[in-house]
Each structure stands twice: as structure tokens, then as C-alpha cells.
Amino acid sequence: MPNHSRIRADAFHRPLSPAERLYVAAAGPRTPLVIQFIVRGTGGFDVAALSEAVRVASQACPGARLVRRGRTWVDSGLTPPVRTLVGDDDAGLPFLDEPLDPESGPTCEVVVVHGSRSLVVFRAFHGVMDGRGVLAWAHDVFRALRGERLAGAPSADTELTVLRRTRPTVEPPVVRFDRPAPLPDLARCTEPGELRWARHTVAGNHAGVVARIATAIASTADGARVMVPVDLRRHTDARSTANLALPILLDVVAGADWSTVHTGLLTALAERRELAVPGGLRTIAHRAPNAVLRSLLRRAAGRGYPCSAVVSHLGHVELAAFSAPDFTATAAYSLPVHDPVTPMSVCVTETDDRTEIALAYRARPDSDGTTARALLHAMGDAVIGERQAVDGETVLSRFLAQVRRSPSAVAVVGRDATLTYEELDRRSDAVADLLRANGVAAKTVVGVLAERSAAAVVAIWGVLKAGASYLPLDTHHPARRINTTLVAAGARVCLAQRLQRQRITAPCEVMVLEEAWLPATARRPVTPAPHDPAYVVFTSGSTGAPKGVVVSHGALASYTGWAVRLYGVDRDTRFAVFTSLAVDLTVTALFLPLLVGGSVVMVPDEVNHVSLREVVEQCGANSLKLTPTHLDLIYRLDLRPDGFRLLVVGGEQLRTDLVRRVRWSFGENCRIFNAYGPTEATVECVVAEYDPEVHGGVVVPIGTPRGETSVLVLDREGDDPVEPGEFGELCLAGDQLADGYLGAGPAESARFVVLPSGRRAYRTGDLVRQLPGGEFEYAGRIDRQITVRGHRIEPSEVEVALERHPEIGRAVVSAVESATGEMVLRAHVIAAPGFDEADVRRHVAATLPWHMVPQSVVPVGELPHTTSGKTDLAALYPPVVDEVIRIWARVLGVEPDAVTPDTEFHRLGGTSLTLLKVLALIAVDVVGAEREADFMTHLRQIVRTPTPRAIGAAVERALALS
Known part of the structure; x- marks a missing residue:
């Protein structure tokens, strides 16, 4: 040393x-x-x-x-x-x-x-x-x-030393023990209670944090008295670790504006009011024996509290100051001290780009802490105030700062070009100039139709520099889909590569990207505000038409801010982009590395075994954002990646057996995250890092909320939170929330709701429950939305496209497992006799993306209905699935009605041994001895997805060999 x-x-x-x-x-x-x-x-x-x-x-x-x-x-x-x-x-x-x-x-x-x-x-x-x-x-x-x-x-x-050196000029406050506890589940001073802590993190550093928190506390009752400890080191140059704090008392009325409270606090500090300690209290504390002090404290506690809460501010903490050669700090905060004469204590710690709020309180034995946690989140909402970008920045300002830091570093690698940060900046400037010269301004939507290339990245940054929002389009979508999307978004301009130009017939101006890379003028980029739209992404719509989700700069900045920290993205990160630009899955790879000096590798080829091999073994990438389907394909191709540091997996449920195998392929130094988030909540907002010591269940949980996201799990009516461990609908709130939908009707707009607290939230339609460790587990959809290869699909949109065919009367679409174990779409239709299935599929492919084209179109005489009048999807499944359900129910001792085609075996109490018993009975009663060996070859897929639908598919494949 x-x-x-x-x-x-x-x-x-x-x-x-x-x-x-x-x-x-x-x-x-x-x-x-x-x-x-x-x-x-x-x-x-x-x-x-x-x-x-x-x-x-x-x-x-x-x-x-x-x-x-x-x-x-x-x-x-x-x-x-x-x-x-x-x-x-x-x-x-x-x-x-x-x-x-x-x-x-x-x-x-x-x-x-x-x-x-x-x-x-x-x-x-x-x-x-x-x-x-x-x-x-x-x-x-x-x-x-x-x-x-x-x-x-x-x-x-x-504090006594400082008091002896100063002479207060204001009257000391009157301290009375007459304040009640601000929340009903807090223990009274004289009651036994359990000491508890809770913590909430908000993005950025904010003015008037203590005042904002005080207003949130005052909102719980008819006003509040908040005690604010003030650091007396401002009155002395001496460096001491001893107690050097005295309080200021703030009386806050319910509904007060935080700026008014903040002004009052600043005034009190200017008057040095923390030095005005009541003389009697000081004398007693200084002279009375300990036994007398304890007696006085107990007696005072029996009358009430001197304040509603103590709110202390630890100040700004640099995380670099708490890093060591083998340790990198990612968060720092202080748990508040809770004393017997205050109902609760709050401590605020500000770090590089976040604010930590910690709460200490003593709860009654019968309390679950719900109201205390709700107050903590209300404090976080009060701190954030209006939605804003982290530290007031946007991705554009952060990108431009990075250009200044590393102009010669490689930013983008594409088949068409390799660009440094300086070259990307200059070319996107040229695109921005061209757009602005043609009337593009704030809130203008600009389409981007380009393959995954350096040109696409130039186009996106050019649109943002022009102050507009970009609309990513997929070059592999049908021309009709591309044009209807441009019209629905109200795009005035579309940037397109030369080979794509002729596909655009929508009433908008088309600018050829290859002709836009001209020398830029000296115009400065437009500075977008946090509430300005950054991009529009179209997702499948429940009304039969796609819907455009509008994501603001504030939401995008909030997402990228915490994602960079969480995933450890830095200048050595090389993210590969190999999935469609038209979905927000690619936002992670496109933005995160370019904000910190890393690079983006654009892979233009469509996903198959050849392109995946290039992505994993040849393109030089060390980070991927992908779906579990991609992971499974990587494993089945027996690829051996080298040097990978990060996998962010999303879009589908991630099974533990798959991630365990993939982790072996990529190595233990590769961090794997299961990331959940609908487009409406900006890419992802609930995340779990896979830990083999913790995640031993059938599926990897989707994790815990990150950044500013708050999670509620609501009952079927959407009115009340369910108890921990119970399933309910996931509801998200926070500054990552999208602005809404373009031209949305009542059905779509109803997804965005206002909670009783007045906070805006999004009802996801996803079924989750909170596990004992605090993580959330995904359990499927409460509505009909399905996921195929990471793409969220509303079956009704595919059904509308099918029913536009002249030979189709009615259609119902569902997801089934294919022979390769992947989920694909199957359509059941009421059709004209002798209809041409291939022609129907071509008709759908002319208007919908490839992943929304049914793999098979099955004619039926009629569509069965349930007693409630809805289409009975279960009745459309092959008879073999019904047989599997009956055997399943018999072995598990449950009613057949309790089992659906998608019920997971282990959710009904099944074990590995009972699953083998089910498979043995199916092999005898359904498959037959001559096909039993063929059936059991699918055991790996069955164990991975133990549902009646998956087992039925395996039976059908075995029987098809006869």
C-alpha cells in the first residue's frame, strides 16, 4: 500500500x-x-x-x-x-x-x-x-x-461547535409533537412495527428535489410539516465526519406548487434558519442524563410526531469516485436513518445521471407496505415533473457531443460504406440541409426506405437533425404496405435508396439517398424539445389496420440513458443490426453505441443460417439484440461465437433451457439480458440479467422495471392491483411511455389510461405475476395478440386481409407450432368451394409483411362459437390436441376445461415424471407402437414447450410419416 x-x-x-x-x-x-x-x-x-x-x-x-x-x-x-x-x-x-x-x-x-x-x-x-x-x-x-x-x-x-461560533438572527421555531403519521399503514410511535426500506430511481438530476418530495408528502393529507436537515459545513472550513446538521421545518399545504416550497426553503437557508435551535431543547439535550432523555423521548412519542417526515439530501455523488481497479460503481445511495419520533425518513442521493430516493418507515405488522411504496413512487413522479429527457439532453445532443470526442473513430460499418463519426456527422448534415430546404420542420414525419446499410443510419440522423421524426420502412414489405404506411403517417417526404424509389406511389416527395450526400452548408442542427416526436413505428392493429406509435425525444433519451448504463455499452461495443428497421427491436443497436463512441455493424441480408453465421462469426460484432427464435437457430447451427460481451433478448418468452445452452456457446463472459417492453413503452422497460444461480425455472423472468418505469399488475377489471404472486394485466407508467397512436380511434386510445393518482399509463394486455424475489414473470396475453419470430401480431389485421380476398367469407387466425418447432400462423376460413390456397397466400403477401402471411389456410364449414358468442379457437385445433388434453387432465387429476391448448404442463403441478407418463400414454393411445419411436424423437421440442398444442404437433408429425 x-x-x-x-x-x-x-x-x-x-x-x-x-x-x-x-x-x-x-x-x-x-x-x-x-x-x-x-x-x-x-x-x-x-x-x-x-x-x-x-x-x-x-x-x-x-x-x-x-x-x-x-x-x-x-x-x-x-x-x-x-x-x-x-x-x-x-x-x-x-x-x-x-x-x-x-x-x-x-x-x-x-x-x-x-x-x-x-x-x-x-x-x-x-x-x-x-x-x-x-x-x-x-x-x-x-x-x-x-x-x-x-x-x-x-x-x-x-453542530455545537458551529452554534457557538455563530449568532442566529431569527426566532427559533416552535416544536410541537402534534403531527399524525401521513400514511395509514405506518406504525404509531408507541406501537411495535417492522423497520422497512424502499427505494426508487428517477432519471436525471432535478431542481428543487426536496421541495418536490415535500409536496408529494403533503398531498397524502391536509398539508405536512417536513423536517429538512441542513449541512452546517457551509458555515465552517473544518473537515469533520461528526454530526454537522441541524433542521429547517417546512410547512407545506396540500396542492402547493413545488417552486413555491422551493423558494421558501431557499429563503430559510438565506436567513440561516437552521441555526435557530430552540434554546430549551438544546439545553435539555446537552445537560440531561441519558435516562431522562429516553423518558422524555418516550413521553413525546406518545403525543404524536414533531413532523410528517424527514427529507435529507446527501448531495451529488460522482460514481467514478467509488470505483476501484477491479470494481466499477453503477449506483450509490444512502438508506435513511429512522428514529422513533418521526413517522418516516427520506434520503435523496444524486449521481451522474439519476436521482435515488430511499424511504425508511416502521410499518404495522399487518401492513403490506402498498401505500408507502405508492407514496415513494408519487415522490418520484413529483421529482420528474413534466416528462423530460435525461439531464435535458436528447440522443441528438449526445451524438453530437460524441462526434466532438471521437471524430475519427469508426461509427458505422455497412456493405455500402464504412463511416467515421465525423463522416456520419457530415453526411447526415447534408441530408438535414436537403430536408429543411424542402420544408421539413419539427413534427414532420419523414419516411426512411433503405436496406440495413450505412445509408440508412445517415438518413435517420439526418431526419433527427432536421427536427423531424423518422418513419422506418422495411424494403421487404409489399409496396402496398409501404405506401399505406406512408399515407397513414402523413409523411410529406420519404428518403429512399435509388433501387427503392420506384416502389413509392404515395403522395409524398421522394428524395434519393445517394443524391443527398452533398456538401452541407453551415446550418446548425435543429434542437428538438423533449416532447417533440423522434420516430413513428407501425405495429399490428387490433382494429384490422396497423397503428403508428409516436415516441418522443424525451422517451427515447430516457430509454437510451439507462440502457447504456445497464448493458455496459461503451466505445468498445460493436452492435450488429440484422433485423427489420421497421420494428423498434433495432433501436437498441442503432442508438446505444453511437452515444458512447462504439460502432454499428449493418447486416443487409435476411435472417437465415448463412446470415446468422456471418453475424455471429464473421462481421466483428460483439453485441446483439435478437429474439429467442434467433438464439435457438444459433444453437442449432452449432455456432461458436468468440469475444461476445452482450446479448439482449426480447420479443418472445425466453426459456431457461435455451439460454443455458446458448450461454455455454457464447461463454460465461457474455452477459445475457431478457428484455421486455412493448413499442408503446419505448423498446424495453422491464429487464432481467440471466443468472444461472437464480433463474432455475422453466422460463427466465422478464425482470424488474428500470429507469423511470413504474409497474402495476391490475385485476381483470383494471381497477385494483392484484396481490404479489397473483396473475394480472401488466400496466406501465413512466417517462419512457410513447405519446400515443397516430389518428387512433377509441379502441386503440383506450390502451393509454389515467391512473387514480393522475399518472398516465399504458395497459399492455400482457399477463404477468410478481415472483417472491421481486422479478416479474410473463405468462402470455389476456387478449388475442400473438408473437411470431419476435413480431407482435394482431390476428384481426391478418383476418381483415384474408377476408378481402373474393373467395374468403370469414377467417380466424391463430399461432401453431411448425415442424421445426417455430411458431407460425394458421388461418381457418369459410371459403368458396375449390378455393386456391396459394392464391390466397399471395393475396395476403401483397399487403402484409412476410411474418403475417399464414403458413397454412384451412377451409372449414363453419366457425364454432363459445356460449358467449365468441369464436371458439380451441374447437378449431386438430382432434389430436383434444385427445392430448383429455390424457393430460386425467394424469394431473384436473377437469379438461382447466386445460387449454396453450396451458403449460408445469403450471398445473406437472413434474418431469408426470410429463413422461403423459407422453407414454399418448404414445400408446394416440400414436401407436409402430410410430412411438418417431414421436419420441421430438422429445427435446416437447420438453422445451410442454403444451397440448406442441405435443399435438409432434403427434401429427409422427403420424404423417406413416
Whole structure:
């Protein structure tokens, strides 16, 4: 260990201040009064090196070594211990409830938690340190780890020292213990209750955070009194870890504007009102024995609270300051101290590009904490205010900043060109100039019809620089689909590659991309506002027509901000783009690397075994965004990728057996994320990183919400949240939410709702439940929407296209498993005698993308109906599926009505052994002995998708061989 600092601590001691005496008197086994500063990150710690760093830092910050001797803190000379534990949930780790003994010590310690992510916790009894003191100590520990000079905190100053040096000029406040708890599920002062923590993260740093949170608390009742601790270090130059904070009391009326509250807080700070401590309280705290102080605190607690909540602000924390050679900090925050005379405490920590809000409260034993968590999210909503981009930035401003940082770095690799950041910037400038010269402005929609190429990337950035929103179009879609999409979007201009120009017949101006790369003028890019549209993506519509989802710059900036951090995207990232630009799956790969100095590899070929081999083994990419179907194909091709660091998987349910096999192929150094998110919530917003030690079920959960996304799981009526563990409809809220649909009718607009809290949300139509560990598990659709190869499809849109054929009267579309194990579309139709199936499929292909063309069109005499009058899809399945359902129900001891063609075996209590019993009975009763071996060759696919539909498909394939 190098010589970090010349600061030495010799026989450090100091008297307890009045505030510290109150903390000593109030502390107990159920009231630990421990400040806990938490740093999360990737990598790990050498425990011996960390212990040495703690030793050196604690010499420079001797307040970390104190123990109490009567009314004096004395330097024990002992280094705070370093403990190592295993766990994941920082708010559920048992050691967080443990007190630190001020009499025998230690009063400070460091705990390292190894789990899916590393966690280091700096713990200090509040009697020896305040929040800023713990922060100073933690800073020096990391400085020591990095071999840097320490700052040290050798001063013995406390709040009493500052008060003796200053003369307040304002009257002290009147403190009365007359405030009720702001929420009904909080324990009263005199009642036993469980100490709980909750945490919420919002993007960006925001003005008036404390005032905004105070208004949210005031909204729970008829106003609130909020206690705001103020750091007294602003009155002294001394560096001390001791308690140097005194409060300001803010009275906030319900419905108050945060700016008014913020002005009041600034005024109080200007008047130095935190120094106006009531004289009687100060005298009692300074002179009364501990037993008397404890008695006074219990008596006061019986009358109520002095405030509705304590809201403290730890200040701005640079994550780089808490990184070490083998550890990279990704989050930092402090859990609030909860004392017995306040109903709840809030601590705010601002880091590089996010704001952490942590809540501590003591709940009644019968409380599930729902209202406390709702208040925490309301605080987050109040902090965000109107939807805005992270730090007021957009992807355009971040891209331009990156151009200045790395102009000569490679940005885009395409078959048509390889462009540096400077070249991409210059060419997109030229496109933007051309667009603006032709009247393109803010809120204009510009179509982009180009294959996956460098030209497409130039076009997208050119549109954004012109202040317009881009509409990505797929060159493989039928011309009719392309033109109807342009018309529906109201596109005035379409940028198209030369080979695509003749396909556009819509009433819009067509500009050839190859002719737009002319020298740019000196015009500056338009600066879009957060609420301006960034892009429009069309998805399958439930009304029979596609619908355009409008995503704002604010939503896109919010998504890219947290996705870059979560996935660890940096200048070494090379993302391959090999799926359709017309779906938002590609937004991840197109934007994230270009905001941090990485590169994009454009692969123009359609997905097949040849192109996938190029993507995985030849194009030089090390990161992919893809569907489970792609993953399965990669595995079946027996590819051996080298050097991959990231797979982001989405669009379909991800099975654990598949990701386990793929992880073996890609190597343990490749991080795999299961990412969920509808287009209406900007790409993805609920994410789980696959962990083989945690994710051992049949499917990988979709994870937990990220960034600003809030999740509600509502009952069938959509009125109330379901209990944890119960299935319900997933409802999303947050600043990643799209603006809505272009020209949407009532049915589509109804997806966007206003919650009782007044917050706007999106009802996804997806069925989920929350698992005990907090992650969410996807269980299918509550409506008819289906997914094929990562594409969300509304069957009604395909049905409308089928029914436009002159020989088709009625059509019903569903998804079935093909012989290769993939999900494909099957249509049942009432058709004219002798209809031509190939002609019907060609008719659909002329208006719909390839993935929406049914693989088979089956004629039926009539469409069966349920008792409620809806089409009975189950009755359309092959008879063999009905037979499988009957056998299944018999083995599991359930009614056949409880089993649908898509019911998963394990959801009804099935095990591996009972599944084998079902398969054996099917082999005897349905397949027959002569085809049993053929049937069992499909065992791998059946185990992967154990549903009656999948088993029925395997039976049909076996019988087809006879």
C-alpha cells in the first residue's frame, strides 16, 4: 500500500454534541440508528486490500474509530471491521437491521456483499457520524484503493461547535409533537412495527428535489410539516465526519406548487434558519442524563410526531469516485436513518445521471407496505415533473457531443460504406440541409426506405437533425404496405435508396439517398424539445389496420440513458443490426453505441443460417439484440461465437433451457439480458440479467422495471392491483411511455389510461405475476395478440386481409407450432368451394409483411362459437390436441376445461415424471407402437414447450410419416 496521506490521528477524542446525545438515548435493538451508504457495481474486491484501505482511511478520518466513554467519544485505535456476505436484495439483507454498539464498538464497519452484483455498505452509528461524514470516510476508502492521496477529516467540530461560533438572527421555531403519521399503514410511535426500506430511481438530476418530495408528502393529507436537515459545513472550513446538521421545518399545504416550497426553503437557508435551535431543547439535550432523555423521548412519542417526515439530501455523488481497479460503481445511495419520533425518513442521493430516493418507515405488522411504496413512487413522479429527457439532453445532443470526442473513430460499418463519426456527422448534415430546404420542420414525419446499410443510419440522423421524426420502412414489405404506411403517417417526404424509389406511389416527395450526400452548408442542427416526436413505428392493429406509435425525444433519451448504463455499452461495443428497421427491436443497436463512441455493424441480408453465421462469426460484432427464435437457430447451427460481451433478448418468452445452452456457446463472459417492453413503452422497460444461480425455472423472468418505469399488475377489471404472486394485466407508467397512436380511434386510445393518482399509463394486455424475489414473470396475453419470430401480431389485421380476398367469407387466425418447432400462423376460413390456397397466400403477401402471411389456410364449414358468442379457437385445433388434453387432465387429476391448448404442463403441478407418463400414454393411445419411436424423437421440442398444442404437433408429425 503506497503512502496515501500524511494525515495522522493521535488520541482523537471529543465530547458528544446535543444531537449525538439524543441519538445515544434513542438507540436500541429495534432502533439501530445506523447510517448506511451503499455502492452497487460490477466486479469485486480483494478483501485484504479493502481492509488495508479501510485502515488507512480510518486513520485519516478518526471519527470511524470512536467509542463512547460517558459524555465523550474516544478513539479506540481499532480499524472498523470488514465483513463479507452473500446476498442480492439490499433492502432485505438482515445485517441492515443490526445496531452498532456505541459503548464497546465498533461504531463503524464495512460490509461487502457478493451476489449477482457486488455491493459494499459503509455503516456508521448516527451518534458518531452524519450522512456527509460517512460519505467523506467512504471517499477516502476508495481513494486508498486507487492509491490516491486522501482528503482526511481530522476535525472534531460538531453542530455545537458551529452554534457557538455563530449568532442566529431569527426566532427559533416552535416544536410541537402534534403531527399524525401521513400514511395509514405506518406504525404509531408507541406501537411495535417492522423497520422497512424502499427505494426508487428517477432519471436525471432535478431542481428543487426536496421541495418536490415535500409536496408529494403533503398531498397524502391536509398539508405536512417536513423536517429538512441542513449541512452546517457551509458555515465552517473544518473537515469533520461528526454530526454537522441541524433542521429547517417546512410547512407545506396540500396542492402547493413545488417552486413555491422551493423558494421558501431557499429563503430559510438565506436567513440561516437552521441555526435557530430552540434554546430549551438544546439545553435539555446537552445537560440531561441519558435516562431522562429516553423518558422524555418516550413521553413525546406518545403525543404524536414533531413532523410528517424527514427529507435529507446527501448531495451529488460522482460514481467514478467509488470505483476501484477491479470494481466499477453503477449506483450509490444512502438508506435513511429512522428514529422513533418521526413517522418516516427520506434520503435523496444524486449521481451522474439519476436521482435515488430511499424511504425508511416502521410499518404495522399487518401492513403490506402498498401505500408507502405508492407514496415513494408519487415522490418520484413529483421529482420528474413534466416528462423530460435525461439531464435535458436528447440522443441528438449526445451524438453530437460524441462526434466532438471521437471524430475519427469508426461509427458505422455497412456493405455500402464504412463511416467515421465525423463522416456520419457530415453526411447526415447534408441530408438535414436537403430536408429543411424542402420544408421539413419539427413534427414532420419523414419516411426512411433503405436496406440495413450505412445509408440508412445517415438518413435517420439526418431526419433527427432536421427536427423531424423518422418513419422506418422495411424494403421487404409489399409496396402496398409501404405506401399505406406512408399515407397513414402523413409523411410529406420519404428518403429512399435509388433501387427503392420506384416502389413509392404515395403522395409524398421522394428524395434519393445517394443524391443527398452533398456538401452541407453551415446550418446548425435543429434542437428538438423533449416532447417533440423522434420516430413513428407501425405495429399490428387490433382494429384490422396497423397503428403508428409516436415516441418522443424525451422517451427515447430516457430509454437510451439507462440502457447504456445497464448493458455496459461503451466505445468498445460493436452492435450488429440484422433485423427489420421497421420494428423498434433495432433501436437498441442503432442508438446505444453511437452515444458512447462504439460502432454499428449493418447486416443487409435476411435472417437465415448463412446470415446468422456471418453475424455471429464473421462481421466483428460483439453485441446483439435478437429474439429467442434467433438464439435457438444459433444453437442449432452449432455456432461458436468468440469475444461476445452482450446479448439482449426480447420479443418472445425466453426459456431457461435455451439460454443455458446458448450461454455455454457464447461463454460465461457474455452477459445475457431478457428484455421486455412493448413499442408503446419505448423498446424495453422491464429487464432481467440471466443468472444461472437464480433463474432455475422453466422460463427466465422478464425482470424488474428500470429507469423511470413504474409497474402495476391490475385485476381483470383494471381497477385494483392484484396481490404479489397473483396473475394480472401488466400496466406501465413512466417517462419512457410513447405519446400515443397516430389518428387512433377509441379502441386503440383506450390502451393509454389515467391512473387514480393522475399518472398516465399504458395497459399492455400482457399477463404477468410478481415472483417472491421481486422479478416479474410473463405468462402470455389476456387478449388475442400473438408473437411470431419476435413480431407482435394482431390476428384481426391478418383476418381483415384474408377476408378481402373474393373467395374468403370469414377467417380466424391463430399461432401453431411448425415442424421445426417455430411458431407460425394458421388461418381457418369459410371459403368458396375449390378455393386456391396459394392464391390466397399471395393475396395476403401483397399487403402484409412476410411474418403475417399464414403458413397454412384451412377451409372449414363453419366457425364454432363459445356460449358467449365468441369464436371458439380451441374447437378449431386438430382432434389430436383434444385427445392430448383429455390424457393430460386425467394424469394431473384436473377437469379438461382447466386445460387449454396453450396451458403449460408445469403450471398445473406437472413434474418431469408426470410429463413422461403423459407422453407414454399418448404414445400408446394416440400414436401407436409402430410410430412411438418417431414421436419420441421430438422429445427435446416437447420438453422445451410442454403444451397440448406442441405435443399435438409432434403427434401429427409422427403420424404423417406413416
